Amino acid sequence: MDAQDTFDLTTGRGLMACPRCDAMHVEAELNSGETLRCIRCGGVLAKPRGGAFSQLIALAFTSMVLMMGAIFFPFLEISRMGIGNATSLFGVAMAFADGVLLPLVLAVMAMIVGLPVLRSFLLVYTLTPLAQGRAPYRHAATAFRWSEELRPWSMAEIFVIGTAVALVKVAGLATVHLGPAFWAFCALILVNLASRGFMCQTTIWDAIEDGSLPTDGREMAGGVARGE
Amino acid sequence: MGARWPAGSRAVSDDAPGAPVLTAHRAGLVGCRSCGRVWxxxxxxxxxxxxxxxxxxxxGLQKVWAxxxxxxxxxxxxNLFPMMRTQTFAGLQGNTExxxxxxxxxxxxxxNYDIAIIVFVASIIVPIAKFLSIAWLAVVAGQPATVDQAHTRLKIYEVVEFIGRWSMIDVFVVAILSALVQLGFVASIHPGPAAVSFALSVAFTMLSAQSFDPRLIWRGLPLRSRTDDKGQE
Structure with missing residues (x-):
């Protein structure tokens, strides 16, 4: 068999299992722009994009800058009968700060600010050396795994929809003005969407494993389920 | 092999149609759910x-059920406690929970029908549908199924995983309103105890969905059931 030396059924070298259905695939090289789907469940296994690492780093930096703006500029302002109140994101989280609701402050803060920033940081840490074709930093694998595990818990886009609902609810009570932080948050969502389009976990894992090999835009995993 | 597969490719040249899919488990290996590497x-x-x-x-389903x-x-x-407390004119005009x-x-x-629908779907329909879907998936996991059924189950799992976080909308709404509407005498809004329990409920069901192993969906499948499944021998 021509592929005899490219994978090993006893150690698992050169093989990849679909995380959704466990079907095994032989690793193969993909061209930029190709999408590899699992032969069994049809889930995307890899979709390498040329220059994706640099794009992801740029987008991660963009989202950090926007998040800084989103934290410190006023988020929403309301006024009624001459009494006004402006709130920043910290103000939103601090709404729960009295008594038993304190843990919720930390959770809300983490979900809308902490985790997005942390994920951007972890991504930059993982990808910077890889984009330059150098060996990854220490613990890059752990950093990237955490970044992926925290993905469902960073909820910036949900927060923006929540803002829309809150605006409608408060509209009858007082006049509302949107602050710069609100628009920063909207931009943040677009940045996250763009980042998701470039993200291919398999490519990044392979790049981390291969160390200094320049694999940007290329893909080492792919292939087919096989019998013995 | 070393071949380059074209985009979206399922078929591979040298394999006979109808052959079984080799899973990592069947080959005596274990696949990593995080990065796909096989050990x-x-x-x-x-x-x-x-x-x-x-x-x-x-x-692994014990964790899902827990x-x-x-x-x-x-x-x-x-659902029983108030989400928030609205006070207008120091309680003179109304103090609603x-x-x-x-x-x-x-x-x-x-x-506000459109917003009412968003809130109703996000805080009532989605959580209930999620409880039902996860329970159903956990019950049928590993039971024999056809390929079509397995695909349906996987689709449901993906929807549950995707949509679960969106229930947090209501918690954020309460947070924004209570931070914003602090106009002293005129009007003020305070969060109620339900905000915390709802946030916890959403978090717990997210963890439940994450604990579910979608590979179990495929465990009970008969091996030769799909013509475009490719493999060898």
């Missing part, structure tokens, strides 16, 4: 990404 059975952590390696096993019940328990006070359902009714009352 010999019995290894406990993935050497590439450091994640714990778990074979597809029904024992988080599921925790979420269900927190969902009860989330609204549960999730009352909040929706209030929105309908003021004619």
């Amino acid at each position: 010999p059975d019995g290894q406990e952590t993935c050497n590439r990404c450091g994640a714990d390696l778990v074979p597809p096993d029904r024992r 988080w599921w019940f925790a979420g269900l328990i927190m969902y009860v006070p989330a 609204a549960t999730i359902l009352q909040g929706v009714v209030e929105l309908i009352h003021y004619g």
Whole structure:
């Protein structure tokens, strides 16, 4: 068999299992722009994009800058009968700060600010050396795994929809003005969407494993389920 | 092999149609759910990404059920206690407490039907549908199924995983309103105890969905059932 030396059924070298259905695939090289789907469940296994690492780093930096703006500029302002109140994101989280609701402050803060920033940081840490074709930093694998595990818990886009609902609810009570932080948050969502389009976990894992090999835009995993 | 597969390719040149799919489990290996790397059975952590390696096993469902019940328990006070307390004119004009359902009714009352639908779907339909879907998936996991059924189950799992976080909308709404509407004498809004239990309920069901191993969906499949499944021998 021509592929005899490219994978090993006893150690698992050169093989990849679909995380959704466990079907095994032989690793193969993909061209930029190709999408590899699992032969069994049809889930995307890899979709390498040329220059994706640099794009992801740029987008991660963009989202950090926007998040800084989103934290410190006023988020929403309301006024009624001459009494006004402006709130920043910290103000939103601090709404729960009295008594038993304190843990919720930390959770809300983490979900809308902490985790997005942390994920951007972890991504930059993982990808910077890889984009330059150098060996990854220490613990890059752990950093990237955490970044992926925290993905469902960073909820910036949900927060923006929540803002829309809150605006409608408060509209009858007082006049509302949107602050710069609100628009920063909207931009943040677009940045996250763009980042998701470039993200291919398999490519990044392979790049981390291969160390200094320049694999940007290329893909080492792919292939087919096989019998013995 | 070394071939380059074209985009979206399923078929591979040298394989006979109808051949069984070889899974990592069947080959005596274990696949990493975090990065996809395959390791010999019995290894406990993935050497590439450091994640714990778990074979597809029904024992993992205990964790799903544990988080599921925790979420269900927190969902009860989330619906019984008020989500927020609105005070207008220092309580002279009104001092209302609204549960999730009352909040929706209030929105309908003021004619905000679109927003009422968003809140109703995000805080009532989605959580209930999620409880039912996860329970159903956990019950049928590992039972024999056809390929079509397996695809349906996987689709449901993906929808549950995707949509679960969106229930947090109501918690954020309460947070924004209570931070914003602090106009002293004129009007003020304070969060109620249901905000915490609802947030916990959403978090627990998210953990429950994450604990579910989608590979179990495929465990009960007959091996030769799909013509475009490719493999060898």
